[in-house]
Amino acid sequence: MKLSNIFKNGIFKENPVLVQLVGLCSVLAVTTTTVNGLSMGLAVTAVLLGSNIVISLMRNIIPDKIRIPAFIVVIATFVTLLEMFLNAYMQSIYNALGIFLPLIVVNCTILARAESFASKNSVVPSMVDGLGMGLGFTFAVTVLGIVREVFGNGTFLGGTDFVINVFGEAYPGAGILVAPAGAFILLGIFIAVFNVVLNKKKKTN
Amino acid sequence: MDMKETLRLGIILLLISAVAAGILAFSNEITGPIIAEREREEAFGAFLEIFPEADDFVEIDEDLLAEIQSTNGNINGVLEAKSGDQTIGYAFQVSAGGYGGAVNTIAGISTADNTVAGIRIGTHSETPNLGDAIEKPNFTDSYVGKTTTEKLVAVGSPSAENEVLSISGATISSFAVLSGVNDANDAYLRYFTDMEVEPIIEETEEEKQARFFNELFADADEFTPVEESVLDTIMADNRFVQEIFEANAGGEVIGYVFKTISGGYGGEIPVMTGINVDGTLTGIKVGANSETPGLGTKVEEADFTDSFVGKGTEEALVPVGTPSSDNEVQLISGATVSTDGVLYGVNGAREAFINLITQ
Numbered sequence: 001m002k003l004s005n006i007f008k009n010g011i012f013k014e015n016p017v018l019v020q021l022v023g024l025c026s027v028l029a030v031t032t033t034t035v036n037g038l039s040m041g042l043a044v045t046a047v048l049l050g051s052n053i054v055i056s057l058m059r060n061i062i063p064d065k066i067r068i069p070a071f072i073v074v075i076a077t078f079v080t081l082l083e084m085f086l087n088a089y090m091q092s093i094y095n096a097l098g099i100f101l102p103l104i105v106v107n108c109t110i111l112a113r114a115e116s117f118a119s120k121n122s123v124v125p126s127m128v129d130g131l132g133m134g135l136g137f138t139f140a141v142t143v144l145g146i147v148r149e150v151f152g153n154g155t156f157l158g159g160t161d162f163v164i165n166v167f168g169e170a171y172p173g174a175g176i177l178v179a180p181a182g183a184f185i186l187l188g189i190f191i192a193v194f195n196v197v198l199n200k201k202k203k204t205n
Numbered sequence: 206m207d208m209k210e211t212l213r214l215g216i217i218l219l220l221i222s223a224v225a226a227g228i229l230a231f232s233n234e235i236t237g238p239i240i241a242e243r244e245r246e247e248a249f250g251a252f253l254e255i256f257p258e259a260d261d262f263v264e265i266d267e268d269l270l271a272e273i274q275s276t277n278g279n280i281n282g283v284l285e286a287k288s289g290d291q292t293i294g295y296a297f298q299v300s301a302g303g304y305g306g307a308v309n310t311i312a313g314i315s316t317a318d319n320t321v322a323g324i325r326i327g328t329h330s331e332t333p334n335l336g337d338a339i340e341k342p343n344f345t346d347s348y349v350g351k352t353t354t355e356k357l358v359a360v361g362s363p364s365a366e367n368e369v370l371s372i373s374g375a376t377i378s379s380f381a382v383l384s385g386v387n388d389a390n391d392a393y394l395r396y397f398t399d400m401e402v403e404p405i406i407e408e409t410e411e412e413k414q415a416r417f418f419n420e421l422f423a424d425a426d427e428f429t430p431v432e433e434s435v436l437d438t439i440m441a442d443n444r445f446v447q448e449i450f451e452a453n454a455g456g457e458v459i460g461y462v463f464k465t466i467s468g469g470y471g472g473e474i475p476v477m478t479g480i481n482v483d484g485t486l487t488g489i490k491v492g493a494n495s496e497t498p499g500l501g502t503k504v505e506e507a508d509f510t511d512s513f514v515g516k517g518t519e520e521a522l523v524p525v526g527t528p529s530s531d532n533e534v535q536l537i538s539g540a541t542v543s544t545d546g547v548l549y550g551v552n553g554a555r556e557a558f559i560n561l562i563t564q
Contacts, residue, residue, distance in 0.1 A: 062221070066214050070221050077225040081232050088236035091243065 003128050010132025017140035017187075018194045022108040027141055028183045030100050032152075035159050037145025039093045040100060041138025043082060045131065048110050050078040052130030055118040062119070071114040076105045096159065109137060140190070147186060152177030252284065252296050255313035255323040259286040259293060273396055277409045279388045286313065294322050295397055297389035303381035305330035308339070310382050312389035314353055319398065321351045324386060329378075336378035344370050344379070353390040356405040359383045410493065417490040418450070421462055421479030425452040428462065431561075439560050445553030449561070452479070460487060461561065463554035469546030471495035474504070476547055478554035482562075484518045489551055501543030509535050509544070518555045522548060 016022050023044075030040040054074050055062075062070045083101055086094040094101065104110070113133055118126040150156055154171030156164045165171070176182035252262050262284040264270075273280055282298040294315045300307045309327035314320070326340045338344060347363050347370035359371035359379050369386075371379040391406040408416070418428050428450045430436070436449055445465040452460045460481040466473050472495035479487035491505045503509055512528050512535035524536035524544050537544050 058221075061217070063214055063217060066218050069218060073218075073222050073225050077229060080229055084229075084232050084236040084240075088239040088243075 001125070003125065006125055006128045007132040010129060010134070011136040011139060012198060014133075015136040015140060015194070016109040016112075016133055017137055018191050019198075020109075020112070021191070022112055023137070024187070026100050026103055026107060027144065027187065028180045030097065031141050031144040031148055031183060032178060033149045033155075033158050034142065034145045035157060036096050037141040037143075038138065039096055041134070041141045043086075043093075043097065043101065044104055044107060044109065044137050045134025046082060047075065047078045047104055048113060048130040048134040048137075049127065050081075050130075051075045051110055051114060052118040052126040053123060054078075055114045056121060056123045056126035059119045059121075067115070067119060068111075071111060071119075072105070075110050075114065079105045092159075109133060144183065144186060144190065148177045148183060152182070251311050251325040251327070252286065252313070254325060255296060255311065256286040256294055256315075258288050260289065261287045262296060263287060265295075269396065273392050276395065276411055277388050277392055277406070278411060279385065280392055281309075283392070292316060295393060297392065298327070299385035299389050301381040301384040301388070303329060303331050304336050304375075304377040305332060308378065308381040308385065310385040310389075312348075312386045314389065314393045314397075316397075319353050319393075319400070321348045321353060321386065321390070324348045324382065326382065329381075331375070331378045331381075336375045338372050338375050339378050339382050344372060344382075348386060353393055354400070354405070357383060357387055357390070413492075417477050417492075418452075418462060421477065421487050421490065422452040422454075422460055424454045425459060426455065427453040429453060431461075435561070435564065438564070439557050442560065443553055443557050445550050446557045449557065458482060461558060463557055465550035465553045467546050467549035467553065469494060469496050469504075470501050470540075470542040471497060474543070474546045474550065476550035476554070478513075478551050480518060480554065480558045484558070486513050486516045486518070486551075489513045489547070491547060496543045496546075497540070501540045503537045503540055504543050504547045509537055509547075513551065518558055521552050522555065524548060 010016070014020055017024070017027055026040065031037040051071070051074050055071060058070075058074075079102060082104075083094070086097070086101070113129060117129045121129070146156070149158060150166050151174050153173050154165055154167045154169075156166050174182075177186065249262055253259065256262075265283045265285055270280075270283055273283065279299050279301055280297060281300060284296045284298075285292050286294040286296055294313055294317075297312045297314070298309065299312060300309045302308070306329065308329040308331065311325045311327060313322035313324065315322040324345050326345065329337070329339075331337045331339065348357075350366070351357060351369060352366045355367040357367050357369050359376075360368050361371060361373060363369050369383060371383075387405060388409075391404055391409075394400060395404055419425075422428075431449045431451060436446075439449065440446055445467050446463055447466055448464040450462040450464075451458050452462060460479060463478045463480065465476050465478065467476065468474070474494045474496065475492035477490040477492065479489070481487055489510050491510065494502070494505075496502045496504065513522070516522060516534060517531040520532040522532050522534050524541075525533045526536055526538075528534050528536075534548070
């Protein structure tokens with residue numbers, strides 16, 4: 001498969017959140033604001049990139065029977081490294097992600113890519129797949145974060161120095177969007193729209 | 206799958222994990238100190254509010270802290286507030302029992318004039334919107350500038366230099382803070398000043414315990430805990446016994462002290478029971494409890510505890526109106542539950558004694 005196809009695959013045809021529907025609980029929880037969503041997306045991409053590369057490099061060393069525990073050790077190591085790094089150098093992001101940072105270990109996206117791609121392909125394609133899937137995840141959670149924050153809270157880029165009150169300070173906010181239930185409904189709508197657009201493009205190709 | 210295969214898989218997994226652990230350890234070496242330093246600065250937040258002119262807070266010498274804690278177990282930590290090279294005060298981290306649990310307080314004492322520099326309330330489980338009013342400035346400010354050389358008292362409208370605020374409707378919470386600050390002031394006087402003042406805490410819990418030991422066995426020169434294995438064996442069958450000490454006189458065991466905890470009316474009652482090697486009781490001591498003041502607390506008084514002296518261990522002890530025989534002790538009318546609570550403990554000590562000497 002061409003590298004560019006692998007990359008586009010992660011963002012469109014097999015988007016982990018919008019098409020594969022994996023790793024959804026952390027999606028609901030961290031998309032409360034734009035910055036939270038974006039940070040989570042980039043964190044997942046970083047871990048995905050690292051774990052895909054390492055697992056691909058080790059794919060001939062890891063015996064098939066213990067591949068799952070081995071993958072988990074690799075993924076957990078990368079998540080812990082990220083945790084230490086963020087806690088020491090980017091404390092605001094560390095605090096924003098909170099418990100969801102260590103939970104990246106059990107984000108199904110990462111384990112799924114390790115099992116279905118990295119363990120079966122060489123390093124460069126695995127790297128591109130990691131990048132593509134990670135950015136696809138980031139795209140989905142950032143858009144969700146923007147919608148939930150702008151319409152649910154009335155702000156954009158809240159939590160940073162660049163926060164804007166989109167509808168003015170008196171905007172009461174649509175509480176439903178801030179709650180996980182609303183996020184779930186919003187996600188459903190997003191998935192539907194995304195897939196309709198994808199299918200249309202498939203037909204015209 | 207055969208043994209060799211299992212072993213091979215296990216070793217490979219071990220190697221992968223070992224490499225991962227090594228990488229993580231290396232990363233921790235680098236990031237650990239940075240994180241620790243930042244957390245330390247965050248913790249200084251409350252201390253800086255009490256001592257705004259300080260630029261550093263240094264923990265006191267370990268041995269000194271241990272000595273302080275042996276006099277008063279409520280003191281969790283002591284830090285020196287420094288401005289440049291000068292010590293401007295001390296911050297005591299103390300805790301005391303409140304309404305919902307332990308109340309942690311930081312009491313800052315200014316060395317310039319030996320007054321309270323300020324207090325801050327730490328973690329606690331006091332009632333929201335009621336007991337947690339102790340966090341508010343109007344409460345904590347009432348401590349600023351107060352004396353450390355006299356015991357502080359909490360009143361509705363504090364004015365004198367030894368009076369602080371008691372919040373109506375939250376007296377237990379207010380007293381928890383008061384008790385902690387008095388403990389801090391007491392420790393400050395004893396260990397950090399040369400002043401010739403009477404300690405403001407007449408007798409700390411630790412001093413009381415030491416006194417109890419000596420009152421139970423006046424002839425003893427040493428009290429040593431029994432071996433752990435012996436204690437474990439006895440505790441396996443005994444719900445009440447927590448600790449057992451041998452009372453020694455001139456190298457010989459003359460008796461035992463049993464520390465028990467049993468349930469009374471208002472909560473747990475700690476009891477110390479002294480039993481001679483010949484099976485007679487030397488007496489009992491009732492420790493800090495939550496029994497009804499003036500009623501259940503009569504179990505602490507001599508009228509009750511003296512009735513245990515010289516009693517035997519052959520039969521279980523029972524409370525009666527007019528005790529005479531070897532297993533009868535004084536009943537306190539109107540406080541039967543408290544009396545029974547103490548007796549569970551003493552009888553528990555009795556059973557432990559019998560168990561102990563037959564080993």
